[in-house]
Amino acid sequence: MQVMVNKKAMEGYGRNAIESEVNYASPYRIIQMLMEGALARVATAKGCIARNEIAEKGHQISWCIRIIDGLKTSLDAEKGGEIAENLDSLYDYITRRLLEANVSNDVAILDEVTKLLEEIKAGWDGIPPEFH
Template structure:
């Protein structure tokens, strides 16, 4: 959520013509995305982790380009990527946290 919030703030700053705030918020969004990428375990995660790393790299590059080109469309593109990833993680989390069912427990 941190990157999404900062991208939304950057877009608002862009629309308001606040160049300094736009740059600051995009920089903070890049830092969040970089943190997500840094926590990937490429050894254990295999192809999925590699694909996530590539998506995070792409998102960071688009954020740099959005800042340089003052492009709200590029910010929207990164927002959609991150929202899609967030939805996937939210969908996975309940499955990972399910307690053992009666059928699978030993009594």
Template sequence: MRGAAAYGRVSVESNVLSASPHQLISMLFDGAQSAIRAAKLHMANGNVEEKGKSIGKALDIVTMGLLAALDKEKGGELAERLESIYEYVATLLLKANARNDEKLLDEAAQLLNEIGSAWKEIGQQAAAAQGA
């Protein structure tokens, strides 16, 4: 089992090292969603410690990844709106952890999914335009 975990870490590290900035943000969205799914599973199983770790991981991704990556100078109003949404998602995650509320996790996941899907679509369109 340890070998599989080590292989997974190497695979993730390789993906990060070879990823474009756009792909890195996509990976952050995927990681946040994965952490929220894990938190819901731990919540359902009554595993408070692991639920807290998973929510903490999602929170770190949102605040130290997505929120920190915003360029307010270049992004203008869009960056400001995303900042508000990411701050709201962070609040949802904190409340979900404190209240053991799966609905708040669902709301956070839905918001991240909408933004993440749009982000990935932009990346596909940009890649198609470069290939043309």
């Protein structure tokens, strides 16, 4: 039981640390955090499939879809033009693939999603500081 209490305490600490960081983060950093969160949820979902934890896998994929939806709603088509349109389409594709992975328990689909998110994140991380 002690292990469970410590785990719950750590989860609470992690939540509080993230909330604190979000309160002081720039919009640029918030997008980075969303991408990091999406990647973490996909990785956790893969582990859930390996352990046959189907309900938790569904929870992790649903959480990732909500994050992707947040990224999608942050797009500004007026300022972002073609890049924003392409990201919008890519986020739609990622969401469809996540839904497929949830139904089929296909780790290969989650690997594909991971690669796509990593590419998007690498592009975001490559934005020069003066444009943050």
